[in-house]
Amino acid sequence: MKISIRGKIFLAFTIFIGLSALIWARSYYSQYILNQKIQIIERKYDLFNAILEARRYEKNYFLSFDRKNIAEALDYVNQAEDILRNILKEYGKYTLAKNLDQRIIELVTYKESLADLIELQEEGHLVAPPESIELIRKQGRILTSELEKIVKKESEFTRDLIGKSQTIHFLALIPVFILSVLIALFLAFNVNRPLKTIENAITKIARGDFENIPEIKSGDEFESLVASLNNMISELNKRSKQLVQAQKLASLGRLTSGVAHELNNPLNNISTSIQILIEELEENNLEFKKELLVGAEKEVERGKEIVRSLLEFARERTLTLKQVNFLDLVNSAIKHVKSEIPKNIRLKVEVPDNIQATVGLRIRSVIINLIANAVHAMKDGGDITIRAYNESNKDGFSFQVTDTGEGIPQNIITKIFDPFFTTKEVGKGSGLGLSIIYGIMEQHDGNISVSSEVGKGTTFSCFLPFNQPDQRDL
Ligand SMILES: Nc1ncnc2c1ncn2[C@@H]1O[C@H](COP(=O)(O)OP(=O)(O)O)[C@@H](O)[C@H]1O
Ligand SMILES: [Mg+2]
Structure with a gap:
């Protein structure tokens, strides 16, 4: 009964x-x-x-x-x-x-x-x-x-x-x-036991782990409660898969149209140059033809640059990991971009010299890219601060790049890590920088997040583990 x-x-x-x-x-x-x-x-x-x-x-x-x-x-x-x-x-x-x-x-x-x-x-x-x-x-x-x-x-x-x-x-x-x-x-x-089971299941759901709750065959309210919860979990599962799928499709769309757009310009220019060359083939104006050919070569270079960025974005190169002092890595990155930082931008480094980690050297290009983005966001000058600190309880360390620039509007902040998403004018930005950074951080078992206020500035926060599991290839 x-x-x-x-x-x-x-x-x-x-x-x-x-x-x-x-x-x-x-x-x-x-x-x-x-x-x-x-x-x-x-x-x-x-x-x-x-x-x-x-x-x-x-x-x-x-x-x-x-x-x-x-x-x-x-x-x-x-x-x-x-x-x-x-x-x-x-x-x-x-x-x-x-x-x-x-x-x-x-x-x-x-x-x-x-x-x-x-x-x-x-x-x-x-x-x-x-x-x-x-x-x-x-x-x-x-x-x-x-x-x-x-x-x-x-x-x-x-x-x-x-x-x-x-x-x-x-x-x-x-x-x-x-x-x-x-x-x-x-x-x-x-009462207590089924409640505990349900509580555990809900805690798991809150962590994003959409697993069905084991059925309770008690024939009472708990049985129907678990059944309804399981229904809800399946529904959530379905929805979140649909959402991921939709996001993937949107990213892919942006990627494709980005590639098409970026490659279209140089290809058009090359095509025009070649047409003119065909028409002018019989003429004896060598200077002009050379000019056209040099122009076409530049466009080919631009196309190659785009392809190179794409490859960088998609690549899974094997990188030898190196034991580094993070402060040294930051200094080396700064040396690389120093010449591109205008006089009205001050760069402050608040990194202790006791952060030792084993990372791939691509982390250096993460820092370079973040500094470059910060510079672009501060047309009228400002401060860039690089901070870092050990997080021994998490077996890793965090670093942040903060600027006092224009900030990122809320409606685009979720898109900035997408490939080819850029707010810069054609030829200025590829929109690949942050998506490459994102990939590098993931490869290191780390993560990156952003917080920003329009008009006040932006902070990119990154976490990296001290050690990479069994020195695997990156
Ligand atoms: N520090 C920053 N301040 C404000 N906006 C930023 C910052 N960093 C990135 N962004 C925004 O994110 C977009 C994508 O950046 P990114 O992927 O590096 O591509 P790109 O720099 O080529 O535009 C930028 O176009 C810009 O709108
Ligand atoms: Mg960039």
């Missing part, structure tokens, strides 16, 4: 509450009975004491034959009768010694015998006959001993009852305890 979590919890708590109510009712009942018993014992003691008093006066009478004693004795016997009738009426159900009726008969007979004594006296007999004295004494004795027995029995029974009710209370707590443990275990297994 499949029960929902809500159903299971409801069931568990209903059992728990039902059991508690039973225990409570039971305990209330035994308290009530005990209370009755204590009252009965008190009444029975009163009864016993009344009879003892009556007997004391009876004894005194037989010593002194003073009528007053008999009257007192009768008084006490009447009291005792009242008490006994009262016990029968009020506590009949709860009292022990069901033969209390018999005691009433005895009490009444005793009373009558006492009354007979008074009558005898009134008739002038000063001393009672020995047989009636004996009878009264016997009746009194029986009554006292019977009542003593009753009181004793009732006390013993009550003491027993208290003991028993303590045991019952203790025993009743055992199922409550077991049930509490069972409920705790139930919650741990049926």
